[in-house]
Amino acid sequence: MGSDRSLADTSVTVVGGGFGGLSAACYLADAGADVTLLEKNEGMGGRASTLEADGFRFDMGPSWYLMPDVFERFFGHFDREPSDYYELEHLDPHYKVFFKDGDTVELPKEVGEAADLFDEYEDGGGEKLRDYLDESERNYEIAVDNFIYKDRSRLRNWLDTSVMRAAPIGLSMLGTMENHVHDRFENDKLRQILQYTLVFLGGSPKNTPALYSLMSHVDFNLGVYYPDGGMTGVADSVAEMARELGVETRTDEEVRRVRDGGRVVETTNGEYRADATVCDADYAHFEQEVLEDHQRAYDESYWESRTYAPSAFLVYWGVEGDVEPLEHHTLVLPTDWDEHFAKIFDDPGWPMDPAYYLCVPSKTDDGVAPDGHSNLFVLVPVASGLEDNPKIRERYKNKIVDDIAENTGVDIRDRVVYEKTFSVDDFAERYNSYEGTALGLAHTLRQTAFLRPSYKSSKLERLFYTGSYTNPGIGVPMCLVSGEHTANIVKDELG
């Protein structure tokens, strides 16, 4: 820390206090820059926002702490450790699945036990799982070494020798996840377990490349953790570290206009001049709503032709009593989930037989609900841009409450003491998210690595981007890495 002062005497404005913006701010400040971070909402963390009401504290966005190695590397760069800010609990089981045919499985934290479970569903299933995880681990290592920690956001970066050496494996990874998993497993439930992680990437088994089978290494081998204070506690920790490094954070400041090649931003409260601007706000929104026509690197047809990750229908509930037998993380899956994916990507509509996720952090953390109560939220992935209004939400919420009771046995109908819905229109309004997408650009083949939007504007010489639209992509760990790449590019240009 502190050895790289290449940005001393340089000032940078960061727009947006999500993990990407916070991370970029930390790396830039560490390199000596005078950094001011402007966030439109009342707190830092972006989609990792907190909702506090009636003694309940909800993580409104991310709730799975995955890839602990990435967090260690991130804090390590600043001579710190995650444990300087928060403790982690390795969840066991990692999660539970209720299949809608009445079957349930718990995915244990020990791979050996997971293999035994796979044996119960398919002859040789355990052995197949071990082989699958070996391959998944290799893909993870290739990805980490070649595509994640190294900036591969430009085509020429892909053509160097280390990437070409990885190519024989890489090429077989360009097929779909669906084919990849179907070639290796026969049982539909095991196939679903190996594919559900794609939801973290905003894609479906049909449109996500097999390279992302690496997510099974993330899930089974690296593990699923809960940070005390939840994921918003992690965001608070990164914001705290940013301030320790000298970053000035300002909330309730929305950037409305950019001038002078990216040196000046006009906000709802005034204007800021710096040597450069790094934008962590939703890229599609920023280009189309904040920048003027001649300042945009991508035209309207570019943004219209992208594949967006789903939005989500969320309900945060404070519930009297417990919600056994739900686990901290629970998935409820119809045995045929093709219709749900079709309602997201092919024929947008509210899914009638939905696959969804339930989170009960009060199973692990006493601080998120009053005594004798449970903190529960449901997340149903739905198409971005879907029509959303209070009437539709009320109907859909009732449907989901019935579905939970029918498939898990947990009936909350007379026990709800707090309730709030959050969906497509809220994503658009609260985070300026394009079409209300929850996650940004999906990780389809055409939107991976150097095919994601650029870190640097091709129109404004001093405007840079970071966060989930850029490389490496969606998810808290990836956004932390994007901040590092963006800071390095700013150093190359200005340092």
Ligand SMILES: Cc1cc2nc3c(=O)[nH]c(=O)nc-3n(C[C@H](O)[C@H](O)[C@H](O)COP(=O)(O)OP(=O)(O)OC[C@H]3O[C@@H](n4cnc5c(N)ncnc54)[C@H](O)[C@@H]3O)c2cc1C
């Ligand atoms: C419901 C949900 C569940 C998720 N689950 C997980 C999970 O379990 N694990 C995981 O790792 N990831 C998860 N993710 C994904 C992860 O949260 C995101 O990929 C990541 O947080 C995005 O960070 P970001 O920096 O790209 O952008 P954001 O978090 O969107 O931050 C951008 C910030 O910019 C601000 N902004 C926008 N416009 C302006 C403007 N004009 N001026 C000033 N500020 C502006 C916004 O208010 C926002 O705070 C989830 C996301 C959601 C929504």
